[in-house]
Amino acid sequence: MQVAIIGAGIAGLTLAKRLSEYGIKTVLIERENAVGGLARSFKYDNGATFDIGPHRFHTDDPEVNQFIMETLDEDHIIIDRNSQLFLFDKYLPWPLTPKGLLSLPLHLFIRSGIDLFMRRKARTESFEDYIIEKYGGTLYQVFFKPYTEKFMDYECSNLHKDWATTGINRATIDKKVDTGSLTSLIKSVLFAGEAGTKFIYPRSGGIGTFSEILASKIENCNGRILLSTQIAKFVSNDHKISTIVTDVGEEIPVEHVFWSGSLMSLRSLGNAPELVPRLHYMSSIFFNYLTTAQIEQGFQWCYFGGKGAEIDRVSVPRNFNPQLVPQGKEGLCVEVSCNEDSITWKDPARLDCMLETFLLRTNLLNSLDQVEDYHVEHVHETYPLYVLNYPRKLKAIFNWVNTTWSNITLIGRTGRFWYNNMDNSIAASLRTAGRFINDYKEGALRHGDTYSAEDRYLTGKD
Numbered sequence: 074m075q076v077a078i079i080g081a082g083i084a085g086l087t088l089a090k091r092l093s094e095y096g097i098k099t100v101l102i103e104r105e106n107a108v109g110g111l112a113r114s115f116k117y118d119n120g121a122t123f124d125i126g127p128h129r130f131h132t133d134d135p136e137v138n139q140f141i142m143e144t145l146d147e148d149h150i151i152i153d154r155n156s157q158l159f160l161f162d163k164y165l166p167w168p169l170t171p172k173g174l175l176s177l178p179l180h181l182f183i184r185s186g187i188d189l190f191m192r193r194k195a196r197t198e199s200f201e202d203y204i205i206e207k208y209g210g211t212l213y214q215v216f217f218k219p220y221t222e223k224f225m226d227y228e229c230s231n232l233h234k235d236w237a238t239t240g241i242n243r244a245t246i247d248k249k250v251d252t253g254s255l256t257s258l259i260k261s262v263l264f265a266g267e268a269g270t271k272f273i274y275p276r277s278g279g280i281g282t283f284s285e286i287l288a289s290k291i292e293n294c295n296g297r298i299l300l301s302t303q304i305a306k307f308v309s310n311d312h313k314i315s316t317i318v319t320d321v322g323e324e325i326p327v328e329h330v331f332w333s334g335s336l337m338s339l340r341s342l343g344n345a346p347e348l349v350p351r352l353h354y355m356s357s358i359f360f361n362y363l364t365t366a367q368i369e370q371g372f373q374w375c376y377f378g379g380k381g382a383e384i385d386r387v388s389v390p391r392n393f394n395p396q397l398v399p400q401g402k403e404g405l406c407v408e409v410s411c412n413e414d415s416i417t418w419k420d421p422a423r424l425d426c427m428l429e430t431f432l433l434r435t436n437l438l439n440s441l442d443q444v445e446d447y448h449v450e451h452v453h454e455t456y457p458l459y460v461l462n463y464p465r466k467l468k469a470i471f472n473w474v475n476t477t478w479s480n481i482t483l484i485g486r487t488g489r490f491w492y493n494n495m496d497n498s499i500a501a502s503l504r505t506a507g508r509f510i511n512d513y514k515e516g517a518l519r520h521g522d523t524y525s526a527e528d529r530y531l532t533g534k535d
């Protein structure tokens with residue numbers, strides 16, 4: 074028996090490792106030329122390594138922690154979190170600290186306080202209504218709305234609240250900071266003390282090191298990994314995929330398929346009828362600068378709140394691991410999200426002047442001569458676009474997949490349309506592997522949907 078796993082990101086690799094070490098013949102098919110998916114790293118001739126924005130491990134799940142530690146083994150460091158927010162031309166600690174809160178303009182402070190007593194009850198499931206109910210209209214207008222509309226290129230009144238419930242908690246990732254509402258946020262930043270989250274990061278390279286180690290373990294268990302490979306077609310009989318034909322014409326017989334790739338490419342492969350809805354993902358461009366600048370702020374990553382530039386976030390690789398940039402140099406990873414029809418995606422070079430001016434204005438560069446080199450990376454499907462009616466569309470796509478093929482299981486962030494973290498993809502794939510191996514032992518595989526992990530990162534799943 075052979076299983077195919079489409080996508081060699083964290084979810085696909087975790088699953089492939091578990092299945093291949095159990096002795097199940099596994100082939101991983103990845104369209105990019107490297108493993109790691111959204112958690113891969115780019116290594117350049119200039120000696121620098123850049124991740125896709127800020128990437129680090131954080132988990133409270135003992136099983137996931139054990140999986141990360143047994144994969145990295147000695148090859149890890151523990152780092153303190155240092156993230157910031159640039160708002161009103163100031164660098165503020167993020168999550169907010171009492172000092173940070175007090176440095177906000179007084180009128181904003183007072184208006185946000187008044188908001189506590191004048192809550193507007195949410196009338197719809199929208200991001201806008203959710204945020205105004207939880208945090209008040211002032212913070213919504215000043216921060217959440219401009220940042221989110223810049224980031225998603227979509228109106229907050231038409232975005233689903235899942236973008237907030239999954240996103241805000243992930244952005245803060247600090248147990249001491251309760252982000253559930255403005256009141257709890259203020260209470261916890263005032264009384265919890267400094268945020269003290271610790272992260273796990275590879276010692277010998279970028280975050281992609283984790284996936285490279287997993288890939289070599291899979292190959293040691295006779296798993297195959299096909300890079301730069303697309304699927305040309307599924308051959309199926311009686312709703313069961315029997316053979317995968319790759320773009321170079323290889324025919325791979327399969328008993329079961331796990332799909333962690335884009336749902337839209339699956340939709341095209343299956344020639345879905347028009348009435349099967351389309352979902353949308355945002356994609357991102359990363360401008361990876363190698364500079365001679367000295368960055369004083371010390372952050373690992375910083376969110377840029379205002380409308381001023383198209384930059385969403387800047388991260389500094391050296392503050393994750395000093396090994397990532399040559400001595401005396403500084404890396405700056407500038408992140409811009411967009412959709413793939415946009416001019417930004419098609420011609421990012423037209424933005425670079427604006428971005429460099431922005432880096433000057435925000436004191437991340439002192440002069441344009443400090444830029445020594447830069448690379449532009451296009452990364453597909455970085456974020457699911459949770460429009461207001463996405464739960465209905467997602468349900469329809471899942472139904473279509475499950476009725477078209479009986480032996481396919483959707484997994485991972487992209488395959489299940491999750492806005493999740495690496496640890497969530499690992500946890501879900503460990504659960505999927507456990508269920509599948511149990512049935513394999515019994516010699517009776519069930520419908521592919523049986524092996525899916527719960528969509529617990531989505532509140533609007535129904």
Ligand SMILES: Cc1cc2nc3c(=O)[nH]c(=O)nc-3n(C[C@H](O)[C@H](O)[C@H](O)COP(=O)(O)OP(=O)(O)OC[C@H]3O[C@@H](n4cnc5c(N)ncnc54)[C@H](O)[C@@H]3O)c2cc1C
Nearest residue numbers: 080082083084104110111126128129334335485486494495
């Ligand atoms: C900018 C950014 C910062 C992040 N920071 C963090 C962080 O600090 N900590 C954290 O834990 N998580 C972070 N995440 C989230 C983390 O990257 C993801 O949760 C995790 O990598 C998802 O892994 P996955 O395997 O589920 O999905 P993916 O990484 O999306 O893997 C899917 C794979 O399928 C491949 N694929 C897609 N379509 C096809 C196809 N048709 N054929 C073949 N292959 C295909 C893709 O190339 C990809 O390799 C961040 C994400 C982003 C975008």
